[in-house]
Amino acid sequence: MTSVAVGDETAMRRIGVTVNGTLQAGEVSVRLTLADFLRQDLKLTGTHLGCEHGVCGACTILLDGRAVRACLLLAVQVDGHSVTTVEGLAPSATVLHPLQEAFCAHHGLQCGFCTPGMLTTLVEFLKDCPDPSAEEVRVAISGNICRCTGYDSIVEATLSAAANMRDGS
């Protein structure tokens, strides 16, 4: 592995990261954020950038199953790890994740810009808490900002998805 001088704006490093189940290997700038890597290099534009400093939650992805902000991570930091973006939530091209299904059925978005971050955050949450109360759902996504404020539909969709996932398992 190349050593990088502090302040070197042009240094590149080779990384290998599993994204939505596929190993992606390539050379990236050491300053490249994970969000930019996903959006530009892998063309996975479902990960949205809202605030660029970790506050709004739109760019939330799953890193080894844990919800993290892609705008706060560097691409080189996920070398050797597994990333799931909103594009990787559905089990197949024709079947949606139960949360995605529920967002469709319950009108769980208005403009939808914050939705990818809501979904990834909730995927992690429902794994830890498969039978949540409405209040617990609210707390789970209190770090994701929605300006259209379609909050109630999001809670309804999540509760419905949770019920379906429990039934299915």
Added chain:
Amino acid sequence: MDGRLNEPHLGRRHFLKGAGLLAISFSLSGAMPGLGRAAPAAPKLGPYGPAADELDSWIAIDTAGFATLYTGVCELGTGSHTALLQVMAEELDIAFDHAKLQPPDTNRTPDQFVSSGSRSIAYHAVPIRQAAAEARHALVAMAAEKFKVPAEQLVVENGVVSVTGAPGKHVSYGQLIGGRQFDLKVTGAVKPKDPSLHKIVGTPVHRIDIPGKVTGSFTFAQDVKVPGMLHGRVVRPPAHGASVIEIDESSIAHLPGVVKVVRKADLIGVVCHREEEAIEAARQLKVSWSAWADLPDMKDIHQKLREVPIYAPGIPAKYPGGVIAKDGDVESALTGAAKAIKATYESPYHLHGSIGPSCAVADVRPDGVTIWSATQTAYGLREAAAKFLGLANDKVRLIFAEGAGCYGQNGADDVVIDALVLSQAVGKPVRVQWMRADETGWETYKTARVTDVRGGLDADGKIVAWESNAWGFSGYSRPEYHEPKQGGEPGSLVTAQLAGWTTPGLEEGFNGIALESAPYYTVGSKHVVFNYLGPASHRQGPIRMRVGSMRGVGSPDNVFMVESFIDELAAAAGADPVEFRLKHLSDPRTIAVVKAATERAGWQPRPAHSASAENGDIRTGRGIALFGGGKETRIASIFEVEVNRKSGAIRVKKVTVAHDCGLIVNPDGVRNQIEGGVIQGISRGLMEEVTFDRSRVTSLDWASYPIITFPDVPDEIDIVLLNRPDLPAAGVGEASTKNVWAGIANAVFDATGVRLRRLPFTPERFKEALAKQA
């Protein structure tokens, strides 16, 4: 991206040429539509239909029986495209899944002006419904000829025309069209369906855009990519009025990927190969700027508004001196009143706060220009862009790409000018996305406002006098206006101003900002004045804070004033606020929503406030606020709040909303818009305030401009929809936000006896008001 870069500008007719199809359009002859710019008088379908000088196809039905709607309506994340397709599918009698939509693209879709003011359904659905009704009529006539039966014997279901009582005699739209081409003109003579026959309109059809938005496949404006595209970022002045002294390009010489530093007057940008390179280059580029510190002290803003001279050129002739309503002699009525009170209401600048910063792609080439934009006015912005570049309109193509929800005019139009300047400088397509701080620091804001009100009651507790004087800047800084159609001017865009464009923008703005400032109550003598201060931007105007339209434009402030003051009058009269309102209302639809809301919420009549009934620091209360009148949506809401007298914290626990927007096209869509309007209104009312120092806006991120998150969302929003299929559809997105601030203030008064008259209702403001009262 489906954008066919620099596809020849063929025009919409040509685009539709293909295999067999039936296209219906509005005619040049004037047989139809008195609808657009130069259109002659004719059957009126609504003010925002197609222009007579632009022959447009609206609906095309292909041989497979799929109908495509070519719409100029921009989807703003409200579900309007789904609702428009419901309208088309309903009139055509096709299955909803056979309805397709071509979003705005000036090469393909008609001009439907500005998608704003909650008009997407109320106004823009009207010509679509008519065109669809006529297409169906024509197809049925073709079937009648085929089967040699009168049209009355035919029924249509799912795009198949059948002869009543003759099994086997049926033909699909696709078969009727065959390989032929039909080019129909709307006549205006066909009557759309009776609402009682609606099967698709009025049902909660699932939105067409949601599947793509939950899988990440949907292309937002921020996601548009075109071949050879470079990335740009802008460098804004550190003070609103500052000008460039010098740019030190060597400051970024060490950075990778820099293609060019671009300057046009005070518009500075960098173009790089990759996005993160542009971000870094913009961050490190050293620009020296002139000093500027002419903003007023923020704490004096409301006093300053009173001192700004009235902007006479912007006041419509029908409101001389800004007088919106005048009836009787208010002074003598106040003198003779048994009781007279007065109040002043104040509000700050508000941010639209779209979650995605504005973004556009522009490709400026010698043979033509293509723009991808999340504008609300595809044709208007195209015209503005053409003027800005000194080109003919037909040299510019604008392709709409949906942005993050906008709630009015955010930076979507402005960023197009940035992209044009940068693309022109490098001769390649350039994508420009604003940084969060560019958006929060340079978008258009809801103007700060101050309103003085005086009112009088007679001995019976009846209102005998009402006077209001409001001050505020424009509610409009778009490139186009529509009543009447005018514009296509870049002058109101702050980026054009930065780039040295000096031709003024539109003068419009009074109507929006003064909207609904006259009381819809019977008030005896009245005198309602709006002291209009004109347009303002970071670069122009007496107070250089940029203003523009935000959800409801002037209404939320005006209704805050009317609905707070009516409550204050009720308290002065010692009357129950609901009963007091009903006593002064005459519009039956408004009365109906008041009754529906109070019944649903179980309103308990009470004089003045019930604060004395409770002890301790935590107090609860209920307040009503409504809006009603004219052709607009009627709404009445009951707000239930919990106030901590010690900390000053206010929490809205429940809101009951009764809502009458005429015909409901999609009840699910309506509910969502109501809910969003209420919660966003609560956010604006409780916590939002754009802050500034003497040079610039300082609330540049979500920490300095907090908006509501889940913990502060009410436990319940209970919605009662009053559907009126016999009436035209009215707007939905804005109505539910209008009465929120007054509703909270009235509920806080009920809970504590403290009257809040200055937004936002932060804990500090509550404590100030409490101290003042004590």
